[in-house]
Amino acid sequence: MLRFIAGRLALIPLMLLGVSGVVFAMLRLGRGDPALDYLRLSQIPPTDAAIAKARALLGLDRPLVEQYLSWLWDAVRLDFGVSYATRRPVLDEFLYYLPATLQLAAVALLVTLAVSVPLGIWAARHPDKPPDQIVRGIAFIGVSMPNFWLGFLLVMVFSVWLGLLPPLGKGGIEHMLMPVLAVSLMSLSINARMLRTSMLEAGGQRHVLYARLRGLSDRNVTRHHILRNALLPIVTATGMHIGELIGGTLVVENIFGWPGLGRYAVSAIYNRDFPVLQCFVLLMTLIFVLCNLIIDILYAWLDPRIRMFAEGQR
């Protein structure tokens, strides 16, 4: 097990190196000059002299390879440079905005699990009856609706029409309700449907039939013999949902004025703020990879067959 984890961890630096190269190249291959954006933000007329000066100021006048290597050298030492737009260290800003994003994503994950599991069980216990159809309806809407559109609809109903919830900003629970719902509805829908399917599958297996024959209560059978076995796919799906939720958070933050990484990154895209985008992609990759690793470990821990297989390979 430890070897498995160590092996996976060892791959991460290589992966980050690859990602950094690709991102660096992609940003620079696009037509466009951050110096012009810098001048636009500064409201300085873009004369040739002004552009040359801005390029020198931003370090864009050096050869590409040199730019990449010096960036890489600094990045290894956790110095991701200075934002073109705000002139502040990128890592400081990233770490400043990260907690707000993680907070939103974590609450969304909790809500996803807390709502989808009961819904899935409820649907599985009444297949093709009204409860199942209700859950199917919710899932249908949830999966089809883009999160930013849902966000705007929520704002229109709860902030503009009813005046119940604040439309933007960070503060108490009332500020979180709408963004969390907008972010989590899709994952929640997928999860509920998936749990229903896998529970019905597990419910048809022989050990469940045997348990029922033994005279165990319905509740006991559902809990210990069906749900336990049906949960494994959910764990895998949750790993993917973490990515989905963080991704969704990035989009939704812009709508709800949530001071997190998403808004920071979107502004950086508009301003062609290369240092910010490079750091952003790299660190988000790291977060995803680590989350997936944790899920894999969890998976192995939950399912003895996988654990045995991994250990048997030694």
Add this chain to the structure above:
Amino acid sequence: MRIARILAGLAILALLVSGPARAETTLTYSWTANVGPLNPHAYAPNEMFGQAMVYEPLVKYHADGTVAPWLATGWTVSGDGHVYTFTLRRDVKFSDGTVFDAAAVKANFDTVLASRERHNWLELANQIRRTEALDASTFRLTLKEAYYPVLRELALIRPFRFISPPAIPAEGTADKIIAPIGTGPWKLAETRLGEYDLFVRNETYWGPKPVFDQILVKVIPDPNSRAVAFETGDIDLIYGAGQISPDVFARFQAMYPNKTAVSQPLTTEMVALNTNRAPTNDLFVRKAINHAVDKDGIVDSVLYGTQKRAAALFAPNFPYADVGLHPYIYDPAKAEALLDEAGWRRIDGEAIRAKEGVKLRIELCYVGNNAQQKAIAEVIQANLRKIGIDVMLVGEESNAFETRQREGEFGMIFGETWGAPYDPHSFISSMRVPSHADYQAQLGLPLKGELDAKIGEVLVTVDETKRRRLYRDILTALHEEAVYLPLTYSTAPLVAGPKLGAVGFGPSVSEIPFETYPPAN
């Protein structure tokens, strides 16, 4: 009525005197980003409206284009226009208690000029030869040439405004400041990244004190979110170009008829016609284009009536710009006649005209993700097609677009003037610079050399009559040569929430006169 007003005034006074019993009054505004460290001598990420709240100039630019005393009570100019001597106000202190005097002024000028190359986009930065503090309240500026727009450039929000000398680091203000301490009506009290900036009233301000206690500026990058925040009362004010989309503004105008306003023309949105390229090198074609585009149609259909139709390159409210030009009126028949006269004819009933086997086809370049420009481009395309000109729309990413502007790679290209207080002198000055669309567009004019010489002259002449005549010549020539297709005079929207009383516009795009805004009764 008057008695009621006096009573109201006394009531307010009583409230003010009663002090602590009064609740803090806060005006909430929003901006796309935090205001930054508010270094008065630096550019991005310092937001200009924030710099204008904290720092003040020697002289103030007014909406009518004149310049009036501000931190300087007066000035004299030497006969040759090289030496400006300013008398400073004696009752001004920075918000940290430091006295504002000639030494402070000189310290600020010197730290700005220490990194002169950062500011040399502004001609004044190149023109200053010497700065002197003659005594506590007399400051002298010596120039290399008789550059006439000195006062207007001193009125700009940056870089020639004043920070308290103790807040200037030993190495100068080029990279950072110690604290944002100015003489203005507001002080920056708190910044929370990504959330808000809080300004509080400067209690030691020398001028009329602001009525609101605080200005809270929330960070809202998205125009739709801003509109929602206004409707729910989370912000009290929408002010400035680009804060909300024209359709939302039109809706607010209908919803709150007494709470919206449109500013004076700020800039001119226009299309530059390339005189150095066929077929726009033909004056008849350029004139025909000017007669064929239905600007009122554009204003009504694309801009929801929120902007004004433009008649010339500069709106007549700009200095020296009211020179009595005759606008090209919308008259497709006249446009067709002009094209016929120039030999561009429809052969065998074809929709597109041609001359000597060459079709009358022009590229119109716009910024691809600018929905408004695209919509306007489509109207122009339809209008010109009616008179037999085939317009090819080229929508590109903004950087590629700017490269075309600089290199003259266009038949027609969108552009805009720079607004007060840069118009007309800075804008005209840039027409001599090859990396500008205007230079490229004018390159085909036989009188381009003469035009550039006149522009050079108008900036340094000390003779007011001569300056007027030169401006008249330049603007008339550009108009008669139809180098531009002026579309609209862009204006900024203002929507005030129920917490605000009567509010108005500042003299330039980025100056929001918060200090004059009263709360609603």
